Amino acid sequence: MPEAAHPHGTALTDEELRTLDAHWRAANYLAAGQIYLMANPLLTEPLRPEHIKPRLLGHWGTSPGLNLVYTHLNRVIKARDLDALCIWGPGHGGPSVLANSWLEGSYSETYPDVTRDGPGMATLFRQFSFPGGVPSHVAPEVPGSIHEGGELGYSLAHAYGAAFDHPDLLVACVIGDGEAETGPLAASWHSNKFLDPVHDGAVLPILHLNGYKIANPTVLSRLPESELDALLRGYGHEPIHVTGDDPLQVHRDMARALDDALDRIALLQRTAREEDVPERPHWPMIVLRTPKGWTGPAEVDGVPVEGTWRAHQVPLPGVRENPQHLRQLEAWLKSYRPQELFDADGHPRPEVLAQVPDGDRRLGATPYANGGLLVRDLPMPALEDFAVPVDKPGATLHEPTRVLGGFLEQIMEDTTARRDFRLVGPDETASNRLQAVFEASGKAWQARILPVDEHLDRHGRVLEILSEHLCQGWLEGYLLTGRHGLFSCYEAFVHIVDSMVNQHIKWLRTARELAWRAPVASLNYLLTSHVWRQDHNGFSHQDPGFVDHVLNKSPEVVRVYLPPDANTLLSVADHALRSRDYVNVIVAGKQPCFDWLSMDQARVHCARGAGIWDWAGTENGGEPDVVLACAGDVPTQEVLAAAQLLRRHLPQLAVRVVNVVDMTRLMPHEDHPHGMTDFEYDGLFTTDKPVIFAYHGYPWLIHRLAYRRTGHPHLHVRGYKESGTTTTPFDMVVRNDLDRYRLVMDVIDRVPGLAVRAAAVRQQMADARTRHHDWIRAHGTDLPEVAEWTWSS
Structure with a gap:
């Protein structure tokens, strides 16, 4: 496929370079200040021990790279007038995302007491990882976030989930090289085989290689570039490499890389949408190599820090007790030349904000990161149209999930034009008796299709992949950006996502306490092929413990339903799909089951x-x-x-x-x-x-x-x-x-x-x-x- 022209240019002007560097330095200053300072935010007096937090918490090592990405995304969003969202995989780099949302003004709009001036900067610094303040990770409290990132592995799946059925959205996803070692992330590279260039948005993975995890080197950073390039091309991407430690040169290279990537994306989407080209796109991605803890202390106490694992969290410990460390911290902070970046009252200077987009185009203000603002009620069909007749209890039998399948088919049909409902599952939709949905939508698939294949559809909205992690991650990203869905799974194997649902429940609980976060559609599980009818597959398929796991979690958020027959399953599913801000777990059989209650009786019983x-x-x-x-x-x-x-x-x-x-x-x-x-x-x-x-x-x-x-x-x-x-x-x-x-x-x-x-x-x-x-x-x-x-x- 030919490359697109570069209408936005491939080289920065001197003015663009100056303003980008100013913004990046300001973000680095603010990120470091949050880790260390509880007073004297503008360094208007010499640093003293009482200006330093008593407990130093946070992650510096990844922050300069995240700041670089945020700075450069600002430029292209503004220049191209893009709808964009960014998933911050190294979510432990919370200082950088907080710093950037404060710089662009979205943080002060969300939290008016944290003003964009000197007093507000002092509040921003003090509250970070401080009692009564905000977490050290990217969290629900952070404007523009849908991904906590404290547990690594899920960023790319969330990014694809956000992009599905949002055709005008660019989802950038920063993937840390430590995160890239996890199983879920390794599987997530295959998400590009499910992304429809006609109806979906674009995902731009940015693999950030800074060389180290907490204490060890990272696998991908130690691969020769040619080997890494071959690996990523094998996944179906066209990598663009940006490498260096000279800030001005990296700015130039990063700007070229983003322009190149976005031009390629625009061409791929235009070709698919205007010419109906059936070939699977090979989407661009960026491989960004910068030192860990870049621009921070090069050495501390005679040992190297920048570019090593020692920069991962707090590169200068014991600043309150060690005068030498205190002076080194002061020199580090002043190296960003804050007097050039902020005026005497602490406001960011105009050149710092020159490349920042306006209004909802700002990453911290995008409504896609507050999906409850976008979500619409599902068109719910009448249950009577799908209910099974029950003249007396126990006289007939039906397969409950097959009955539910007809109900879901109608929902899928009724959302054909608006495309805001998806069914996900690990290769089990038909096995779980839900195959009626294929009458309304096939299975999303962008790879090769053979004549013997059934129900594969380049524009389908049923997502099947034999990775529970991806199913969960896709659906979370989809829900958090304003849509609806259902995850069906064998009961025994949903445990694979125990940790993921735990993180989602924590996110929902915190989000419910934030007045500015609008309620999103609930995460709904249908667990079937359950313990009592896995007599044919045996002991390995027999585990009903997911309910125990979920019921240990926040009671405001979790709900668990065990409908005894087909009509009660319909009633429960109807309720769950209408609900907001919950995790609903429904356990129901797929084998023939006696019908006990009529639809009217089922409604009353389920309400009770x-x-x-x-x-x-x-x-x-x-x-x-x-x-x-x-x-x-x-x-x-x-x-x-x-x-x-x-x-x-x-x-x-x-x-x-x-x-x-x-x-x-x-x-x-x-x-x-x-x-x-x-x-x-x-x-x-x-x-x-x-x-x-x-x-x-x-x-x-x-x-x-x-x-x-x-x-x-x-x-x-x-x-x-x-x-x-x-x-x-x-x-x-x-x-x-x-x-x-x-x-x-x-x-x-x-x-x-x-x-x-x-x-x-x-x-x-x-x-x-x-x-x-x-x-x-x-x-x-x-x-x-x-x-x-x-x-x-």
Whole structure:
């Protein structure tokens, strides 16, 4: 593909060079000042120990490189009038992003008390990594950010997620060379095979090689340039290299590189959009090599610092106690010539701001980094159009996720023109029975397409790649820039993103406390192919613990739903997709499942979150002798089968059946907004009657949620206890003592007086488990009485 001409020029004028360098020096000064100073921000008097923070925190090593990128992005955004967003992969370089947003004015607009003058500079410095201030990392508090970056590996996935379906957006992404060693980042290079040059924006990766991590060299920085170049070209990029430590020359080279990259991007997009060229674009990227801790102290106490790992965090320690270090810090700060950069009142001088764009074009003011300003409500179809008919409980069976697939197809169809809904998953959309969505949109794919392939579409909005990390990162970037989506995954393998969802929950919790951040669409998980129906794949595919992980997190943000059938799944999904600022985890089966509730009943039950199924019990308006509780589709079926056995064998027993859809309802009201008051909980579960709880996951979670309740001593939970293998579906519940026969035995063991009166019934239940054991080993299938079971009251 021919290169574009360079209409914006390939060489800086002397004036451009002077103003760019002034801005960069100002940003470096402000970044260093935040790490060290709590007073005397303009160095109007000699530095004294009391001007220095008592605890020196922050990361200097990456900051000069980030400042260089910010400075040069300003120039091209202003010159080309671009909509742009930048993802700061080395998010621990918080001082630089704070410094630049303060310089451009977006920080003072967001926080009016941090004015763009001397007093405001003092506040900016003091608050950094200080009690009552702001974190040392790029964080939700920082204007222009959608990426925290404290945990490395996710920047490039977030960048692509932000670019999807934003055709006019440039997403620059600074990738640190330490971050580049992580697995998620290594996989993220393949995101360019999913970026549609017609409907999506552009991602410009900037691989920043400064040579070191905390204590060790970085792999990519030690590769010969030819080998690194070949690697990146193999990923499908056209690298542009910028290398050096002479500031003025690096400015010139960086300006040329950005102009070259943006001209190539413009040509690729124009060609795809006007000529419908089917070939996959080879997008440009920049490889930037500069010293770690560039422009900082060259040596400290006789050992090299600049260009080594020693510059990673605080290059001059003990400044308060060491007069020599104090003088060295003063000389370092004065090397930026702050009197040339700020006037006597601390305002940035005009030449410092000459290349800074205006208004929403500023990186700290772009609405794309505050996606709640852009998000629109999804067009939600009527649930009745997809609900399954339920004349009586348990008379029919459906695959819940297949039913949901029709609902999602309609949403995908209704968002065809506006393109703000995506379904992501690790190669499992059809496996998870959601393939109806392919009627509305194919799978995004820019690589080669063969005649035997199905549903691949260069303009598709279903994203499949066998990397849970990328699915999560893409969707986070998509949501945080103002769109909607759903992540479907096998339950056992969603754990791969445990750390990522943890970071997203922390981001949402902090963002909810910032009045200027508008609510974004929730991150919605559909976990299926779950533990109880992974009998064919075996032990490796059996792990329901993601719910435990999520429920450890901020209660303001997390929600967990276990719908027991197709209509309750529709109701829960409808609620989740309408919600804002949550992480919603929905666990539902894809195998045929009994239909228990009509759509109207499902709506009421899901709104309640937990409730009595009076048609399944035998309390008949009186006080129950025992409560059979359940959460999850398979546990619900086993509880209802147990209730049926009790009705048949112990008709005098008053049994209450309680189904829980919303797991957070079990928590105390003061611990979670959905939690029940003690009055509600006691009314539902009683204070003194045995409660046999059949739960989808690990049983101790239920105890943890309910341990403060009055009736907790009477609570007995059955669930998954790490007993799995390749076996029959019913054998899975038997192996974990969740089966109907064990539940009846639990009732007999725990209701006072039944141990003697119902001894024969208990023996029958134990014998049924023995028959099951022998039958499956002889026939390879479940007992007929189990396989052919249906509900009848």
